[in-house]
Amino acid sequence: MKTMTIRLLAASLFALVLNSAQAYEAPKVTQTTPSVPKSGIFIGNSFFYYNNSMHGHLRNFLNAADPKLPFRGTSVTISGAGLDWHNVEAYFAPNAIGRYSFIANNEVRFNKNDKLFDIAIMMDCSQCPVHPQLKSVFTEYVKKHGDTIRKNGADPILFMSWAYADKPEMTETLADAYIKAGNENNMMVIPAGIAFANSIAGRKDIDLYVKDKRHPSLAGTYLAAAVTYASLFKKSPIDNSYTAGLDPEVAKYLQTVAWNTVKDFYKLP
Template identity: 30%
Template structure:
């Protein structure tokens, strides 16, 4: 789906505002309860499940929102794959601010397209990416039920579900609400996102591409690489490339290190991002 830069920016602003108010409710609630998020160790071994069979020419469908279509992640992943000798058929169905529950709803305009794609075509992999706010604080109520519905359809389409864990906002949550300063650090936000993605992937025995954890590792090891767009939420070209490298590592069970395709990044930066992704296991 082609969209103007202006439309994407407006959609992004509206999405952020909605997430802020939703997050405010939960964060105030947690603060009143005295709850504190225990930040995870982002360097820990993840023990990711591997594909049932590595395919050289997989049919892949991306379901997501602006985190996927920003910088055209599907195309970057396709070009990276071809650089490694793979020939995937890549398709995308994305819409700004969309949640998995919208894709799982046959009565939704875009959801109807997702249902058609899953009911009438076979897929090797369907890569699903949840809205940032929902994957952070609304997973059990919204993300999990939709993921279960979509996973069932994907299995009927002879495919494997892949959950693309996205990244926390660069500065996390920090805003005034009702006279209080509500703050959720990048590390706290990513911890919640990671736990929710890991939980649903484990429940459904699905593949997990933890791009968000790769962001945390990269920002720690290579702080000179800017992974976020100027808005602090969406990925920069380097962030999109890192996410593509993580998908490459997970779907092909093969390191993206030393691949020639760099998505117009300088060779040194691309090599660092490839190494980070290669360490995601």
């Protein structure tokens, strides 16, 4: 227990050191609209869909915190995709995504939603926001898709992806690119990439990556989902009973890193 406390303290302190040492802009948007979203779409690539999809882990965090809190999540991902690969307008077409679902006894229920999605969470390809040939495309499509999402009554949100395991310097450049794009387009940013760096600084023994050093392990997806939960709902994931099958001590550590990162990023009390 003593060792665990020391590790958690180290991670907490590092979160503060990392964010103050690197000159990130302060995020202008710190809250979703509505403040408690009831539905959302994840638009991205394999970083989202690994480990049975991040949106499913988010729903599990929510179910564990409050089973009565409704949240309908949908993931639309393309392997290797940049934002320019996605036809976001089509994702809001009537009688398309979310038109029906299956309930008990394999019965089809046709959904009648007043609004298809409250929020839309977007992530570009892992290098696109900082790649010399693609960063202008990132900037272009954040605005283009953001306009489309708002036109359809949803709140666009950016998901800050993480550095490769063998290229930790990507953390700073990706964070800078996502925060600048978020501020220029009045979008909230989810600081998953910063949380990855904070977790590694505190405990290198928890591997957040699979063998390719890019895609998330189960622990990596769990951490990203915990950051997403904390960012969207401004609630601590610490002591949430959902562990995704991870060792309880590991889950508690990742929950704590997620909450410390989110509090520092949005300057929460």
